[in-house]
Amino acid sequence: MIEIKNLTKVYSGSVKAVDGLSLSVRKGEIFGFLGPNGAGKTTTIKMIVGLLKPTEGTINIENIDIVSSPVKAKMKMGYVADEPLVMEKITGVQYLNLISDVFQLPPEVRIDRATRLLRNFKLADAVKDPISTYSHGMRQKLSLIAALIHNPDLWILDEPIVGLDPESAFILKQMMRNHAKTGNTVFFSTHVMEVAERICDRIGIINKGKLEFVGTVEELRTLRGQGSLEQLFLEVTGSETENGDFSYLDAD
């Protein structure tokens, strides 16, 4: 589904945000993309969805190159950014109509899917209001609905859980499972290790632009020893936080 080869991104001619990343995400799997802040997760995702241009390497979505055929590749995916990027001035329903029109959804399909998604995410009663009146979580939900309304094969979600209430987060996780079960693909980044551990078929850990690990959580355990994913993650990323002394914060 996603084929990434030797992907490199250099900012301002010197800062290597992603360094020779190669990765295959298969059809029908939920792939969790993990890494500390500034590791290169969002940069990688932005390159996958065509927001950033790779310095080197290729990205293919179902054998379609995102750089040479961006429109065709984008038609295959639904993307939720780490910060909801929606036009605040319009209403939720105007935004959903815009996305549905761009993806050429027939009225009966958009009505059916929007009704269900809005009900699931409890946004139906706000959909006629301007997006500027929405809370952060509501904007996140609207972004999610807009990304899913056209029933894309591939979901690319950058920190989708952040800002969602527990019920919506639960619903989203269920949706992700169902989506993968029906042969589709979910690629998402998260900082919540429990979520990654519970729903991902495979995970990838990126640190300082390099992909440190790709595989199942079990494979990681085999490789690094027993422990929670959080502990293994800290070990893989070389964090020394576990031994940190924070007593100075409460010192007189």
Add this chain to the structure above:
Amino acid sequence: MRLKMVISLTWTLINSHYNLPRSVYHFKRRERLWEPALIVGVIVLLLITMGPLYVMLMDTMYGQYEAAGMLELFLANPFIIANIFGLMFGIFLMISTFFFGDDMRVLTPLPLKSTEVLLSKFFVVLLDLMIISLVVLLPPYIYYGIRSGAGIAYWLFMIAAFLLSQVLPLLISAIIILPLSRIFKFNRYRDSIVYFIGAGVLIASFAFIFFTSRVDPNMSPEDFARIFSDRDAILNKTAGVYPPTILVMRALTRPFVEGFLWLLAFVALHGAALMAFLFLGDRFYYSTYSSLQENYAKRSKLREGEMAELLGIQRTPFSALYRREWWYFLKVPAFAFNGFGNVIVFPILLVIAAVAGQTDELGRLIQAMEEYRGIFLPVGILVSTLAGGINGLATSIFSREGKLLQELKALPVSVSSIMLVKFMHVETLSLIGPLSSSIALGIILKITFFEGVLIFLIGSLCVTFLNILQMFVDVVKPSLKWDNPQKAMKQNVNVALSIPIVFGFVGGFGYLTYLLRDSLSGSLMTLLIAVISIAGSALMWPIVLKRAGILMTKDLSL
């Protein structure tokens, strides 16, 4: 109130408002040096092209007022104009800075007094408005001082009058706005309020121009004679439009002690207005602002089957993007005002000033221009080009997107569709300029219907060419990092570039038309302008498309 706190806060707000740290950062790293160079270049260009005209205008006016023995009016008129403009823009700037800015979210949790915040924000707006006085007030005042050989008192009082020139209009704006903010809840209904106030200001400006330029037809010759025989009567009649003008005029034209007393009165007026501003600010500003932070979401439930109504129409992707372009334009007042204002106001002002009772003067003016009738057509086309060309929209097609360009980039739509949508939007609006100015010129110059149609059609061709040129500017380097939409329009370097482009085209062809009027007929010049515009558009459009393709694939650090 702590003065140190006010100074520190003002400096911080000024830094944030003008993005100074970013400019200094890039300057130190020798990056983006073209930005200051461009600003200086545009200023120099304007000084070179408009400067001599400005001096000529001042020279003529000074001579006329001196001959009529009414030299005070030479000082009164710029003061009134600067203050009226200050009042008009002040209202918008006050609302946007005081109620729409994001900085209040940072400032309200800090242990600051309302008067400290108010004064600091006031100085930021004042700095913005001083540009009006710098252009409208300072040159004639310096010219007057030099030409009249004014003494030291004049120069001292003139500096004080100049520095205070935008303070009172701004204080008046604030005194009007602060109580209104309590009633209307600005932040909550910000778009409607800005439109409402904008329409009010526009109507008030038109009414002002209409009434001030109107001569009472029932006035007897004796009344005329009485007005013209009394120096003070003329000054009072003119300055009466904005009474503080009288204080400034007297401060600048009377002997030292008397002038000083008038200046003191002028300063005292400011003191009183400042007190009123701080009092009202303390009463209304913080309390209104905090009530605006309360959760006010009032959701309306969906009716049975309403979703089918709301989502029941499918449009083409092109049509959806075109609607998106209009939504964004109309729902951001800064965009709508600049866009509509630039293409409508100029011709309307032309018509109002022309028909507002000065029929004899207009008749004489047209009579004097009759000898140039042969070039009415190309000149009319250039006027209509000017009306539609400087719209600020073409030079901000991508700048206006700001962060939302990411949304556009993520959508599965081709670059050519995006560009066509944006082009059509800009064209729809900017062609109002040629349309309204052909009507205005029809009234003023009494041209034929056919000439009017030609002015509209060829003017539209010229505007199209200039729009494509201006789109190129924004496609190459859009200004996408902004927190206030004004920064995508009025404070955008690209928009400033439209001035040399449009004035260069209009001025260049205007000068050629005048210069060659005996050897090249108006019709031939019209043809030449049309051909150049068509060829220029055909040549530039593919280049603009190519550059847009580069923009949509390159990285945007937003």
